[in-house]
């Protein structure tokens with residue numbers, strides 16, 4: 001489903017990715033681990049089209065997505081890719097359901113259909129009682145589940161998560177991890193998860209280990 005070929009990225013004289021090759025199958029859950037500064041987030045951002053490589057290609061279902069124009073890229077990302085970050089990035093002025101609906105409005109979907117789906121997703125994530133709460137009125141675990149619902153609203157084929165449980169206590173982290181596996185079972189969702197959490201890394205089908213801009217395992 002996703003293939004990276006010889007990805008390279010530098011920031012000024014700092015070489016952060018030194019030729020990354022990897023393949024990810026549909027419905028696979030892959031974790032990416034490695035010490036701080038190894039290049040994990042940089043790789044995730046490039047795979048998720050949030051950043052461009054200096055060299056190399058990313059293919060999605062065989063299509064090269066590294067050279068799409070701005071508009072085509074934004075549309076592609078909005079339809080096919082979901083993101084979950086360590087800091088949930090919810091908009092503070094909006095309620096849970098409004099935050100979840102936003103990416104769907106950007107995709108020009110009808111408001112009614114989207115709100116029905118958003119309620120459904122929030123229900124699946126045990127957030128029925130928090131639909132109209134703003135982020136500041138929710139716990140960290142609840143906020144993170146809202147951000148997962150937001151990542152799912154456009155039914156993306158692949159979800160990229162960068163330390164999704166980095167700010168959760170162990171119980172909430174555990175629940176979030178179980179949620180990822182349940183989503184894969186229910187929806188055939190594909191996940192690429194950067195994590196420092198050993199338990200989550202080991203639950204994955206496959207663990208990719210990065211060191212100093214290279215993949216050294218996986």
Ligand SMILES: Nc1ncnc2c1ncn2[C@@H]1O[C@H](COP(=O)(O)OP(=O)(O)OP(=O)(O)O)[C@@H](O)[C@H]1O
Nearest residue numbers: 011012014016034035036037038039040041042043
């Ligand atoms: N926008 C940027 N400009 C300059 N240097 C950057 C930029 N983004 C990342 N770097 C550098 O690239 C290297 C890799 O960063 P990256 O964020 O990919 O690491 P990481 O593996 O995700 O680390 P962590 O586990 O701490 O999140 C680091 O040395 C970082 O300082």
Ligand SMILES: [Mg+2]
Nearest residue numbers: 040041042162
């Ligand atoms: Mg990082």
